[in-house]
Structure formats: structure tokens, C-alpha cells
Amino acid sequence: MGLDFKIDSETDFFNGLIELQYGQEDLIEMKRIAQKVSWAKGWPGDNVAFWNAEAFMWQQKIEKGKRELIKDELGFLSSGKNLDLGCGSYSYIKSVGFDFSEKMLQFNDNCVEKVLGSLEKKLPFDEVGFDSVTAIFVFNYINHYKSLLLEVRRVLKQNGHFVMVLGNVNDWQKQKEINSFNIDEWKEVLKKVGFVVEFEEKERLWFFKCVKSVNVLKSEN
Ligand SMILES: C[S@@+](CC[C@H](N)C(=O)[O-])C[C@H]1O[C@@H](n2cnc3c(N)ncnc32)[C@H](O)[C@@H]1O
Structure with a gap:
């Protein structure tokens, strides 16, 4: 019953x-x-419940062409150990997937390991354990984005790569956005936190390709 x-x-x-x-x-x-x-x-108010519900159709919610483009752009990372933050149900390269939605993780078939947890807290990974970190369509949803960037730096090997991709997903998901910085504002934040940043825009997607540099400033949030 x-x-x-x-x-x-x-x-x-x-x-x-x-x-x-x-x-x-x-x-x-x-x-x-x-x-x-x-x-x-x-x-839909609760964030985890919201993304759990999105999980069932998530793979189809991003256009195939955009998925292919992002996959190509991340290809240079595929031989190393990658951590995919907010991986959702789709990781573009083989990764350790990290997300707070158990349903998203359940549907992701490109993870060597799946870790459930919040991006608003210290990441549950050791220092310098990853060759690269990716975050695709994620940072717009993060309150403590500077603390998270410092965490990205911490878990990255020296000279490791961090690739952040941002772009319009759709209006329904937009309700969960917390910040909407422009390109220069993001570049500034990334540099302050200790990354050397290269930027490219393709098909209205923003690619911030970063390398962990030696110097770092402290987070203010
Ligand atoms: C727009 S989806 C992007 C999914 C995937 N990266 C992609 O490109 O298809 C955002 C993802 O971030 C996750 N997410 C959002 N806020 C989070 C948080 N505070 N902690 C952990 N995951 C979070 C959501 O569960 C969702 O899977």
C-alpha cells in the first residue's frame, strides 16, 4: 500500500x-x-530538490552542438585526473563527479567516482590531487564563489588547469542563478584568486581556461 x-x-x-x-x-x-x-x-524552492527534478531530462536540456563544442574544448584535459564540479548528469570527459543532487549523479555515466556534496563547503578532497578541475554551467549558482575558487586551487596540482564554462542554459534554470558577472568581472575574480586566465567566447559560451599560478590572494566571501 x-x-x-x-x-x-x-x-x-x-x-x-x-x-x-x-x-x-x-x-x-x-x-x-x-x-x-x-x-x-x-x-522548486529547495535547491537540491530542484536539481534532482532537472536530472531526469538534463542530458537533453543542453543542445547537442553545445555539448560537442564543450567536449572538444575540454579534450586537452582527457589524459589527466579531472574533477568535475556540479557535474550533473553529464560529464564531458572522464571525471571524478561532484554534485549535491543524488539524481544527477545517478544518471551520469562518465564518472570514475561519484561524490555527493555541496560546493558551498570545503571540498572533501586532498590537496593537489587533480591534474584538472572543470565547472560547466555551475558558478552562476554559487554564493561563496571565491571560497570555491580557492578550494579549486587547493585540490589542483601546481600548473594544473581549471576550466570554467558559462552560458545561458534556459529560463527555468535561470531562477536559481545567484550571480551574473560579466566577462571582465569573472576574469578579475579568477586572477585575484590566483589563476592565469585565457578567455574565449564561442557560440555564446564563455570559456575561462585557467592555470594555477604561484601567487594567491585571500577570499573575501
Ligand atoms: C546547470 S547544471 C550543469 C550540469 C553539468 N555541469 C552540465 O554541463 O550539464 C548545474 C549543476 O550544479 C549542481 N549544483 C548547483 N549548486 C550546487 C551546490 N551548491 N553544490 C553542489 N552542486 C550544485 C546541480 O545539482 C546541477 O547538477
């Missing part, structure tokens, strides 16, 4: 998510149903 109830609520919630794609959802009803689904409680 209890199991039937759970399956029904999940199915109802899934149906709502599909309707959401077509702008035909009943948000009040969906919020009510989400309360009965363990991984969606608090949706």
Missing part, C-alpha cells in the same frame, strides 16, 4: 515535469505532490 502510494506520487510528479516543458503545468499542484516524493520535497 505504502509502495503504491510512493509510485503514484512519483508518477504524478514526473507527469508535471513533462507538462512543465510545454508550459502547461499546474505549479501549485506540483508543489503539493512534490512534498510526497522523498527526493523532490520542497521543490
Whole structure:
């Protein structure tokens, strides 16, 4: 009986998510149903519940061409050990995947290891353990972005690469954005934290390709 109830609520919630794609959802009803689904409680206000729900269609939510472009741009990292922050259900190169959404991690089939945790806290990895770190469509959602960048530096080997990609995902995900810095502002932040930065814009995607430099300033947030 209890199991039937759970399956029904999940199915109802899934149906709502599909309707959401077509702008035909009943948000009040969906919020009510989400309360009965363990991984969606608090949706869409709760961030983990929000991204858990996005996980089911996430691989299709980014255009194939953009996925291919990003994959090509990250190709130079593929021989090393990469940490993919906010990996979601899609890592572009083989990585240790890190995300706070268990559902996103569940669907990601390009991870050598999956680690569940928050990017707003100290990362659960040793110093200088990675050849590279990637963060694709992630930093717009982070409050303590400077602390996180310092953490990226900490876990990177000397001269290791950090690649951050930013770009418009879609309006529904935009509601979760916390910051919207321009290119120069991001460059400045990255340099202050201790990266040498190269920037490229391709197909309206921003690629910040960084190398860990020797000097570092302290975080203010
Ligand atoms: C827009 S998706 C990008 C997913 C993937 N990088 C891609 O390119 O398809 C953002 C991801 O960041 C994760 N995320 C957002 N805020 C987070 C946080 N504070 N801690 C851990 N993961 C977070 C979400 O769960 C989601 O998987």
C-alpha cells in the first residue's frame, strides 16, 4: 500500500515535469505532490530538490552542438585526473563527479567516482590531487564563489588547469542563478584568486581556461 502510494506520487510528479516543458503545468499542484516524493520535497524552492527534478531530462536540456563544442574544448584535459564540479548528469570527459543532487549523479555515466556534496563547503578532497578541475554551467549558482575558487586551487596540482564554462542554459534554470558577472568581472575574480586566465567566447559560451599560478590572494566571501 505504502509502495503504491510512493509510485503514484512519483508518477504524478514526473507527469508535471513533462507538462512543465510545454508550459502547461499546474505549479501549485506540483508543489503539493512534490512534498510526497522523498527526493523532490520542497521543490522548486529547495535547491537540491530542484536539481534532482532537472536530472531526469538534463542530458537533453543542453543542445547537442553545445555539448560537442564543450567536449572538444575540454579534450586537452582527457589524459589527466579531472574533477568535475556540479557535474550533473553529464560529464564531458572522464571525471571524478561532484554534485549535491543524488539524481544527477545517478544518471551520469562518465564518472570514475561519484561524490555527493555541496560546493558551498570545503571540498572533501586532498590537496593537489587533480591534474584538472572543470565547472560547466555551475558558478552562476554559487554564493561563496571565491571560497570555491580557492578550494579549486587547493585540490589542483601546481600548473594544473581549471576550466570554467558559462552560458545561458534556459529560463527555468535561470531562477536559481545567484550571480551574473560579466566577462571582465569573472576574469578579475579568477586572477585575484590566483589563476592565469585565457578567455574565449564561442557560440555564446564563455570559456575561462585557467592555470594555477604561484601567487594567491585571500577570499573575501
Ligand atoms: C546547470 S547544471 C550543469 C550540469 C553539468 N555541469 C552540465 O554541463 O550539464 C548545474 C549543476 O550544479 C549542481 N549544483 C548547483 N549548486 C550546487 C551546490 N551548491 N553544490 C553542489 N552542486 C550544485 C546541480 O545539482 C546541477 O547538477
